[in-house]
Amino acid sequence: MTAPAIRAEGIGKRYRLGEHHSFGSLRETLVDRLRSIGRARPDAEKASIWALRDVSFEITPGEAVGIIGRNGAGKSTLLKVLSRITEPTEGRAEIRGRVGSLLEVGTGFHPELTGRENIFLNGAILGMRRTEIAAKFDEIVAFAEVERFIDTPVKRYSSGMYLRLAFAVAAHLEPEILLVDEVLAVGDLAFQKKCLGRMKSVSQEGRTVLFVSHNLAAIRSLCSRAMLLQDGRLEAAGPVDEVIELYVRDAAASAAATVKLPRPAGADTAVGVSLQFTTEDGQPRTEFRLNEPWRIRFDFECLREADHVIAGVGICTLEGIPITTLYSQPSRLRPGVHAVEFTIDLPLAHCNLQFVAGLTTNQRSVYYQEGLGHVSIIEVAAGDQPVSVRSGFLLSAERPAIMPVPKEAGPAWRAKGRPTR
């Protein structure tokens, strides 16, 4: 019997609220200190949240397991605990084999260094030996398609080249256990496909893969098993199709009409506050009927005065397929909370939707979060027709009548396409 590659027993991780905000200027720190003088220390239990609680599972070597769940369910925290970036508050995990964790592509890339130098630096940071990197160097460069620029500082690379190089290094990591967080969410479609293909071959080589993604289609194609996390707890684990189905059902049932948006540490220009889904007359809802227009309100906060701010909301299916992105007018904004409201009048049939929220100022992205919220369109299609859920999520606008075709005439293309003698 083989020992499990990963065994987790009652893993829990508690974050103290406010810990994330404990950095800042001297003034802030002093003001905080002064304010807290004479006040009782807040109860630690009260001022903390469990990002993970009581998570136990076993993964056998060679298995590819997807981790799914809503934003803030604890997926990334679990990967961080397993890759030893952060320590669990309670519980224990055992990992057998060399671990490679890929929580981001291009970790440790330095803009001033050349492509060649960054391959070595990044490889070493990801845990590769110098000899190993040297042996795979040509392969990495070929995969990234950056041969001509290998001795150019990466700050002169296009974003596509940068991403390709970053992923190429990561893709040639050969640990026994690979922990991957959402790295496929970057780059263009062709690049994503290439990455997905590489991930697939990695898992087929018999490596153990733990894969976090909002892209359910990718999880389905890569993984045989999946785990569903909800509010930091392991809700379900089992065959990938069953767990995904459960997730989709759960997501619809527990959907909230107002979604508080994550606020990344270190944001200094603008951050998202909330997304709210309402009917046209302002009733908060998460289920809409076919052809019923509805609204998305995106609240965001400018932390300082910003020029040419565009707020955008992307609509994707729960599987991760992008449908459309809506943008606000560019505006110059003062610090404070602002909102933009979009009316959705798309020909959407039965589907489950999730959202992306983003903010740019002067064409530069300052806030980006995906996998947000959940909205369902609950009717399959209008009227009586033989359509099923599988027939797609866009309705055909028009339903033309079927016309009779006279025997001798035949369709026009046949007359035209007939070869002449």
Add this chain to the structure above:
Amino acid sequence: MNPATPESARDELVVIEPARGLGSLRAAELWEYRELLQFLIWRDIKIRYKQTVLGAAWAILQPLLAAAVFTLFFGRIARIASDGVPYAAFSFAGMVLWTFFAQGLSLASNSLVGSSHLITKVYFPRLMVPVASVTAGLLDLAIALAVLLIIILASGLGVSLRLLAVPIPAILALITAVGAGLWLSALNVKYRDVRFVVPFLIQMWLFVSPVIYPASTVVPRLEAAGLPGWLFGLNPMAGAVEAFRWAALGVDTHPWPLVAVSTAAALALLATGAAYFRSVERFFADVV
């Protein structure tokens, strides 16, 4: 059955659980990651003078300019003693070692915060980051040392075999910078106040180290006050700078009792710094 997992590697078992009490040094792990340390040092050297006009000349200019100012004000005007060598050579030698120390300490203190993108995304012993920051400065020290040699020869002081002892004060300064750097970088993760404290601290530290003045002006006064002269060596940089001048300039001092005390102080600083660092490093990713 499992081509990607050779038996030898499968034996590698990592246990993840909340640590209790003080963290140990886990030296085996540091050894395991030695290649990464080399890469980090190499990176720090590579990027230190990128996109600067003068490049590595800064390694010489900083101690040179400081020594020039000191020579004018402390040597000429205040007429501070200089152990029998020209004050310019005296203060430049002191500044060469001091610059290495001060730069290393300053860079190390900010190194973890500056590497937050690494710390939150990948695991490695975090100790490597401040250690690399200090160690990368050795190259600058070597360059400055070459210039110091030229100055020594030009001023007719002559060099002796004592020069071979230069690595001793260099290592002492390195240990001191790493020790203090471990403390300050770890504290800086949680309390960004450190960023403001460090420049001030370094300035004060300069004044209590025998850079501008020789230890021979301080030790007798301590003794006259009924205190043991070795107290001055509790500042590890006191022993380091004195030993450095003894080796490089061939001054006629007897720094070794001071160096012994300074070495003990530097090792204590390093040991406590490493222990503190190791015991709090597991929170870095949550706080940084």
